[in-house]
Amino acid sequence: MPVERRDDGNLVFGYLDTASADLSGASDTVLVRARTGDEGYAAEMRPSRFGALSGCDISGDQAIRVMPRPSPEAPRPGHLLGLLVSGRGELEQDGRRAELSPGDFVLYTGARPFRLELESGHRYFVLSLDTGSTGQLATAAGALTANAALPRSPSGRVLAAMVGELAERAHGFGPLARREMGEHVSAILRTLLREAGGSESASGPAASGVLDRILAYIDERLAEELSPGSIAAAHHISVRHLHALFRESGVTVGDHVRRRRLERIRRDLVDPALAHLPAYVLAARTGLGEASHFSRVFRAEFGLSPRAVRERARAGA
Known part of the structure; x- marks a missing residue:
């Protein structure tokens, strides 16, 4: 954990942006001040x-007390989700204040003052x-940063429970x-943001039914051409309407x-029954026929090569 002592506090960086070894290039820089006396800062951090x-x-x-101090040379800070596992806390941003008890989470951004x-023992x-x-957060109609009501909603309670388990078991996963x-957390968060921003009611049950049918259609035809034009035509809607349905879900059609492929x-x-088929054959059956391209996007998506996934499955990992 890089810490640089200053007269006004301690600059801390590299706890999220672990690739940045230099303070000027880190997007996660914050100023941390001890609230009792002129103390340095020490904490256990597990990225x-x-x-x-x-x-x-x-x-x-x-x-x-923590405040953002982004470097002008660093990439613009994004949005954050903070969950209080133990102790007490409070976050203030955009004129709102959220008190935090164990199990509460809050959304905020390092791009604006917070x-x-x-408290001690946190x-x-x-x-x-x-x-x-x-x-979604940047374009949301509602006031979602420092919103204390979000963890109390149905989707918020599910999200809080999942992030809490993630905190406890982070280093036990492969x-x-x-x-x-990470994908599950993002999907639940997008559901929460749609509900909080009113996107679900704006779309209405009819639009939700259309999207359900489109998702099932895609899953049934992964080996076929699935361009936005062909999907829209099969459901008698415009391509523009198709893109709008997916945009509300926080993902593009492509x-x-x-991802489904x-x-x-x-x-x-x-699948042991398919162990005799090479990976490139399995890819071709789902519309990803070019072997080099398939291997590249597969590794980018899952962090492992197709061969490594198969070998781990055979070893029972």
């Missing part, structure tokens, strides 16, 4: 990675969000499971088709 999400489990005995206060788990969730857990391939790779 982790869940696919597109970066996480850090932070335990400290000091009562502290004040996070944690444990705090923070996640940097994926671009899809950040985009590479594939960590990536899957991304959804690609890769999930199907991964399922087939671990």
Whole structure:
């Protein structure tokens, strides 16, 4: 955990943006001040990675105040989800204040001023969000940063429970499971954001029914051409309407088709009945025929090569 002592506090960075060894390039820089006396800052920090999400489990005995201090040279900070595992805390941003008890989470962004206060004996788990969730937060109609009501909603309670389990078991998952857990967290968060922003009611039950039919159609025809034009035509809607349905779900049509194809391939790779078929044959059966391209996108999605996934399945990992 890089810490640089300053007259006004301690600059801390690299707990989420672990690739940045230099303060000027880190997107996660914060100023941490001890709330009792002129003290340095010390805490136990355990970074982790869940696919597109970066996480850090932070335990400290000091009562502290945290404020953003992004470097002008660093990438623009994104949105964060912070879950209080133990202790007491409070987050203030955009004119709202959320008190935190164990099990509560809060959404905020390092791109705007915030004040996070944690009492002594705290444990705090923070996640940097994926671009899809950040985009939804940035365009949401509701006031979602520092919103104390979010953890109380049905989707919020599910999200809080899952992130809490993630904090407890972060280092017990393998590479594939960590990536899957990150995808699950992002999917539940997008559901929460749609509900909180009113997107579900704006779409209405009719639009939801159309999207359900489209998702089933895609799953049944992964080996066929699945361009936006062909999908829209099969359901007698415009391409523009199709894109709007997926945009409310926080994903593009192309991304959804690609992910479903890769999930199907991964399922087939671990199926003993298909062990005699090479990975490229399984890929061709789901519309990803070019071997080099398939291997590249598969590794990017799951963090493992098709061969490694199959070998782990054979070993019972």
